Amino acid sequence: MTISMPGTEPVLSFTDLDVKFGTEFGTVHAVKGISIEVRPGEVLALVGESGSGKSVTSMTALGLLPKNARVTGTITVGDQVIGELDEKGLRTMRGNDVAMVFQEPMTALNPVLTIGTQLTEALELHGIAFGKDADARAVELLRMVGIPEPERRVKQYPHEMSGGQRQRVVIAMAISCNPKVIIADEPTTALDVTVQADILDLLRSLKDKLDTGILLITHNMGVVADMADRVAVMLKGEIVETGTADEVLTRPQHEYTRRLLGSVPHLGQGPGQFGTAPVDQEVLPEGEVPALEVNKLVVEYKRLGKAPFRAVDEVSFTVNAGEIVGLVGESGSGKSTIARCALGLIPAESGDVKIFGHSFDGMRGKDAKALRKRIGVVFQDPASSLNPRFPIGECIAEPLQVHQVGDRRSRDAKVLELLDAVELPRSALNRYPHELSGGQRQRVSIARALTLDPELLVADEPTSALDVSVQASVLAMFTALQERYRFGCIFVSHDLAVIDLLAHRVVVLQDGRVVEQGKREDVLLNPSEEYTKRLLAAAPVPEPAEQRRRRDARHELLAQLGDEIVELHVN
Amino acid sequence: MTDPNTPHRPEKVPTPAGGGINPETSMMEPATGTTTTTEQKSYSQNQLVLRRFLRHKGAMASMIVLVFVTILAISSIGVGPIPGWWDKDYTRAANVINGGSPTLSLFPFTLGEHPFGQDSTGKDYFALVMRGTQISLLIAFVVGLLSTVIGTIIGGLAGFYRGWVESVLMRLTDLVIVIPLLVLAAVLGKIAASWGVWGLALMLALVTWTGLARLVRGEVLSLREREFVASARAIGTGSRRIIFKHILPNTVGVIIVSATLSIASAILLETALSFLGFGVRPPDVSLGSLISQYQNAFTTRPWLFWWPGLFILAIALTVNFIGDGLRDAFDPRQNRNKD
Numbered sequence: 020m021t022i023s024m025p026g027t028e029p030v031l032s033f034t035d036l037d038v039k040f041g042t043e044f045g046t047v048h049a050v051k052g053i054s055i056e057v058r059p060g061e062v063l064a065l066v067g068e069s070g071s072g073k074s075v076t077s078m079t080a081l082g083l084l085p086k087n088a089r090v091t092g093t094i095t096v097g098d099q100v101i102g103e104l105d106e107k108g109l110r111t112m113r114g115n116d117v118a119m120v121f122q123e124p125m126t127a128l129n130p131v132l133t134i135g136t137q138l139t140e141a142l143e144l145h146g147i148a149f150g151k152d153a154d155a156r157a158v159e160l161l162r163m164v165g166i167p168e169p170e171r172r173v174k175q176y177p178h179e180m181s182g183g184q185r186q187r188v189v190i191a192m193a194i195s196c197n198p199k200v201i202i203a204d205e206p207t208t209a210l211d212v213t214v215q216a217d218i219l220d221l222l223r224s225l226k227d228k229l230d231t232g233i234l235l236i237t238h239n240m241g242v243v244a245d246m247a248d249r250v251a252v253m254l255k256g257e258i259v260e261t262g263t264a265d266e267v268l269t270r271p272q273h274e275y276t277r278r279l280l281g282s283v284p285h286l287g288q289g290p291g292q293f294g295t296a297p298v299d300q301e302v303l304p305e306g307e308v309p310a311l312e313v314n315k316l317v318v319e320y321k322r323l324g325k326a327p328f329r330a331v332d333e334v335s336f337t338v339n340a341g342e343i344v345g346l347v348g349e350s351g352s353g354k355s356t357i358a359r360c361a362l363g364l365i366p367a368e369s370g371d372v373k374i375f376g377h378s379f380d381g382m383r384g385k386d387a388k389a390l391r392k393r394i395g396v397v398f399q400d401p402a403s404s405l406n407p408r409f410p411i412g413e414c415i416a417e418p419l420q421v422h423q424v425g426d427r428r429s430r431d432a433k434v435l436e437l438l439d440a441v442e443l444p445r446s447a448l449n450r451y452p453h454e455l456s457g458g459q460r461q462r463v464s465i466a467r468a469l470t471l472d473p474e475l476l477v478a479d480e481p482t483s484a485l486d487v488s489v490q491a492s493v494l495a496m497f498t499a500l501q502e503r504y505r506f507g508c509i510f511v512s513h514d515l516a517v518i519d520l521l522a523h524r525v526v527v528l529q530d531g532r533v534v535e536q537g538k539r540e541d542v543l544l545n546p547s548e549e550y551t552k553r554l555l556a557a558a559p560v561p562e563p564a565e566q567r568r569r570r571d572a573r574h575e576l577l578a579q580l581g582d583e584i585v586e587l588h589v590n
Numbered sequence: 591m592t593d594p595n596t597p598h599r600p601e602k603v604p605t606p607a608g609g610g611i612n613p614e615t616s617m618m619e620p621a622t623g624t625t626t627t628t629e630q631k632s633y634s635q636n637q638l639v640l641r642r643f644l645r646h647k648g649a650m651a652s653m654i655v656l657v658f659v660t661i662l663a664i665s666s667i668g669v670g671p672i673p674g675w676w677d678k679d680y681t682r683a684a685n686v687i688n689g690g691s692p693t694l695s696l697f698p699f700t701l702g703e704h705p706f707g708q709d710s711t712g713k714d715y716f717a718l719v720m721r722g723t724q725i726s727l728l729i730a731f732v733v734g735l736l737s738t739v740i741g742t743i744i745g746g747l748a749g750f751y752r753g754w755v756e757s758v759l760m761r762l763t764d765l766v767i768v769i770p771l772l773v774l775a776a777v778l779g780k781i782a783a784s785w786g787v788w789g790l791a792l793m794l795a796l797v798t799w800t801g802l803a804r805l806v807r808g809e810v811l812s813l814r815e816r817e818f819v820a821s822a823r824a825i826g827t828g829s830r831r832i833i834f835k836h837i838l839p840n841t842v843g844v845i846i847v848s849a850t851l852s853i854a855s856a857i858l859l860e861t862a863l864s865f866l867g868f869g870v871r872p873p874d875v876s877l878g879s880l881i882s883q884y885q886n887a888f889t890t891r892p893w894l895f896w897w898p899g900l901f902i903l904a905i906a907l908t909v910n911f912i913g914d915g916l917r918d919a920f921d922p923r924q925n926r927n928k929d
Contacts, residue, residue, distance in 0.1 A: 361823040391826035404817035408839045442644045463823070471825075 032056035067253035124185035135173030241559025282491035311505030345522030395468030401460035458489030596673030649915020650910035715750030734853035741802030749810025843920030
């Protein structure tokens with residue numbers, strides 16, 4: 020199964036690992052007898068969708084599973100067998116031999132302790148350095164991971180740093196005791212794409228320079244292509260395929276791997292990747308009112324004792340009837356704020372938002388309600404955008420109920436029609452949201468958005484909480500529905516590949532301002548602005564060779580722009 | 591750890607299908623198949639709660655005891671004009687037999703003439719205690735219900751509307767909280783004395799809603815920021831419908847738990863008030879007033895003290911246990927691992 024490299028003993032190996040959880044409803048078999056190993060200086064990517072057992076596997080290496088877990092099989096770290104260690108042995112092993120980089124750096128760091136304290140804590144607990152030595156070593160570690168002015172930074176708290184810097188601190192903590200192997204559990208999932216590219220650069224230079232083995236857990240095939248030497252694909256607790264990154268990603272053997280790769284949208288391939296493409300939009304006829312017209316919109320959030328925060332700054336764009344406009348940007352670019360403002364959920368500070376020529380400003384009860392009837396909305400997380408106490412049928416019929424459209428029978432008929440349209444079984448009618456999977460739930464919220472045949476749909480990151488295969492099917496369905504119902508749509512996303520798949524026009528946002536807007540082909544294939552170029556260069560593609568080329572191109576671009584390429588500084 | 595395989599939230603566990611791709615089924619998430627239920631029965635939220643509650647041994651035992659006490663109190667001496675199976679009345683005095691000591695014996699089991707004994711004037715103490723239990727239970731449930739309604743409405747409005755509505759309502763809550771409960775209840779109890787037991791219950795409800803109001807406000811504050819509220823608003827749902835259809839049903843766990851706990855505390859509060867002489871007026875009795883009335887007889891006729899005390903203990907304890915059971919059942923983070 021694995022490729023043997025002579026002369027290198029694995030630093031982390033799982034043999035016949037099997038994990039069962041005892042729960043109220045019987046046993047859940049999370050990991051079913053898998054065997055993998057990580058060698059020094061090597062990145063093994065463990066790939067799989069949510070629920071495949073990849074995080075559970077990694078937790079066994081640290082002995083950190085909850086008490087109701089039953090683990091069999093052997094896990095060895097270096098020359099130690101995890102199952103044979105007592106609590107004290109485990110504590111010494113954690114950090115010294117295995118370190119962990121978590122997904123969300125804000126929660127992985129203690130908010131009430133300074134960065135310095137948290138770094139020296141690890142050093143002192145493991146007896147590596149004490150007092151002044153430890154402080155000096157902490158500064159050294161921050162310098163290694165490329166944080167500027169480390170002497171000042173050690174005295175700061177996590178909230179004073181950006182997301183990328185926080186993740187660098189977490190990596191600094193992970194390498195503080197020179198571990199043999201680092202387990203990185205979705206280390207870049209919570210980060211923006213440009214920051215993700217930097218963190219991946221850092222991890223790559225880390226394993227080259229320190230000869231650390233890395234077990235990388237991720238669901239993002241682009242990250243795999245960028246980082247991994249070898250890949251293990253996990254499905255429902257079993258490993259279905261292993262091999263080098265090139266083998267698995269370019270010549271997948273197992274059907275599941277092929278399907279998984281087939282569902283990843285490729286940036287640059289444009290619409291039609293999943294069978295359906297949005298229809299080409301004709302030019303707007305003279306005199307027709309655009310579905311949405313945003314004109315010099317400014318949105319500010321008031322803060323106590325401080326100047327208000329300007330989240331959206333003089334943004335202007337239009338969405339014509341039947342047109343999908345993609346709103347792209349990194350976190351904090353104001354894209355969701357614009358979407359919420361278009362829904363009339365947040366007031367505009369100045370400028371205006373016109374929906375079919377009407378504005379929510381100064382509109383009262385009845386008129387506002389009539390205008391809302393023409394807008395549908397899909398939010399990011401279907402788990403929180405559906406009321407947990409409403410059965411699916413009631414959820415979808417809710418807009419009809421609110422606007423008092425039709426009688427009971429016609430409502431039921433409409434709900435059934437929509438369930439068919441979003442390809443859900445009619446039996447889902449009486450289920451509760453928690454009984455459906457993430458993808459099914461998002462289909463329900465799309466169905467609810469379409470209940471009143473809206474002329475404008477506001478979709479705020481509708482697929483980012485979904486697994487990639489589910490995302491593919493939801494996107495395919497979405498474009499098919501758009502073709503059928505011809506609604507105008509603002510589609511907010513941070514994922515350029517998704518936008519590439521379905522938008523007619525693209526608006527790129529940064530810090531609340533429009534950086535660039537225009538036709539999809541123009542913006543995504545031939546960007547004119549520096550920020551758009553950076554964004555596009557940082558988005559990884561799931562083909563190792565292509566990704567290597569893109570990575571070099573990105574480094575060239577950064578050098579051109581006078582930026583530093585992130586790496587580990589070892590002296 | 592975000593992996594759904596770790597069973598921190600047990601209600602997610604029974605639906606293992608869904609999320610990913612099934613190797614057996616067609617491309618991507620099967621759009622036509624019902625992935626969720628075929629192999630295992632799936633439970634709705636309410637069924638899950640009921641299931642967890644029924645499994646809670648303490649709560650179930652308490653439920654049985656409470657129901658038994660209630661039935662005993664109502665059926666023995668009857669309600670109003672309807673007579674019960676017990677032949678003696680709690681107001682009628684009689685000859686004191688054998689110093690009024692209890693005739694109840696367990697081995698062999700006999701009730702005797704006066705199972706709980708007699709008081710100094712020869713009234714049957716079993717009938718008195720049963721009447722006291724009736725009144726105490728009545729007060730407890732009326733207070734529990736009323737204070738829950740008041741607390742829910744005030745907390746819900748404050749949490750949903752924010753701004754000056756919240757300021758006014760929450761300062762009012764603070765005001766009620768800072769005045770010592772017993773003093774306030776005593777003063778109000780005095781005023782309401784002329785309306786009898788119902789007046790007393792009303793007054794007690796008016797001073798005990800504060801805790802729930804704060805709890806509900808907190809819940810509503812977090813729920814109103816959830817996306818399903820935003821999307822309800824985006825489709826044009828009115829405030830009243832959002833509060834009563836979308837938000838409050840999601841706080842029902844907190845509300846029910848708090849209601850049971852407030853029932854228990856109402857019994858104790860009424861007991862304390864009656865003990866101080868501000869509660870139920872003679873000739874009517876509550877469990878608290880019985881204790882207060884016969885506190886001097888403690889050394890000579892201890893049973894006059896023990897029987898009502900035992901019933902107060904039983905009711906307060908069982909209601910508390912039921913509240914605990916409900917809290918465990920409603921809180922999905924409660925992690926009970928069998929197997």
